[in-house]
Amino acid sequence: MNPSETKPIAFLQQHSLPDLVQMEIERRILSGELTAGSKLNEALFAELLGVSRGPVREAFRALEASGLVKQEKNQGVFVRQISVEEADEIYEVRASLDExxxxxxxxxxTEEQLAQLRDMLARMDQHVDNKNVDAYAKLNLEFHDTLVQMAGNRKLLDTYRRLVNELNLFRRTALGQKGSLPISTREHHDIVDTIASRDATAAGEMMRAHVMESVSRMHKARAGSTPN
Incomplete structure (x- = not known):
């Protein structure tokens, strides 16, 4: 057997059925396939994924805990809708975490970690050159998640990931704004360079500033999509 063929088997062995259902629904939400406000039908997902309704129900509970869906009494489960005001509050918390x-x-x-980050930046630059917003958005999430993982604080990582889940739709809109990709990736290069300089104060301020610039881009993108 080809070693690569064992990877899916190992993946399945490491995750329960509710986990797998949760990951698939989460993928559909974060990709935009399931939009904010969409109602999630338990029976339909059970049929689509070839499972009983129990794992789907457990997945819904986990997705609610992660901030992606909400359960409304006597109405069902819905993909969460985040208001602009709530997004601003989430960004404010995230700015402090990133600092x-x-x-x-x-x-x-470490030098190995810096090399890993710079490799990601090189791939980001390619997506900018190709004007590939979707690929850039995915790698952007991975880049920031990697930074937080490297900080080595599990509670910080869990909190950060919940915030990112809630902000996902806002971020994709902002990155799609004309001229945003080159600005975003330039800020990423500045972040890595400042971290590499070992100046803790400057690195913290740089990461906070990047988040606040994201807030500004989000508001500009929303203003541009609102009819006069």
Whole structure:
């Protein structure tokens, strides 16, 4: 057997059925296939995924805990809708978390980790050149998640991932704004360079500023999509 053929088997062995159902529904939400406000039908997902309704029900509960869906009494389960005001509040919290991440990484990052980040930046640059917003958005999420993972604080990572889930639709809209990709990737290069300089204060401030620029891009994107 080809070693690559064993990977799906190992993946299935490491995850329960509710976990797999959750990951598939989460993928559909984060990709935009299931839009904000969409009602999720338990029986339909059970049929689509070839499982009983129990694992789907458990997946819905886990997705609610992660901030992606909400259950309304006597109405069902819906993909969450985040207001602009709530998004601003989430970004404010995320800015503080990112500042902490920047400070920690400047003090502890390894050369191997820096090389990993720079490899990701090179791939981001390619997506910018190709104007591939979808590929860039996916790698953008991976880049920031990697930064937080490298900080080495599990609670911080869990909190960060919940915030990112809630902000996903806003972020994709902002990145699609004309001229945003080159600005975003330039900020990423600045972040990595500042972390590599080992200046904890500057790295923290750089990461906070990047989040606040994301807020600005989000508002500009929404304003541009609103009819006069």
């Amino acid at each position: 902490l991440v920047g400070r920690k990484l400047a003090q502890q990052i």
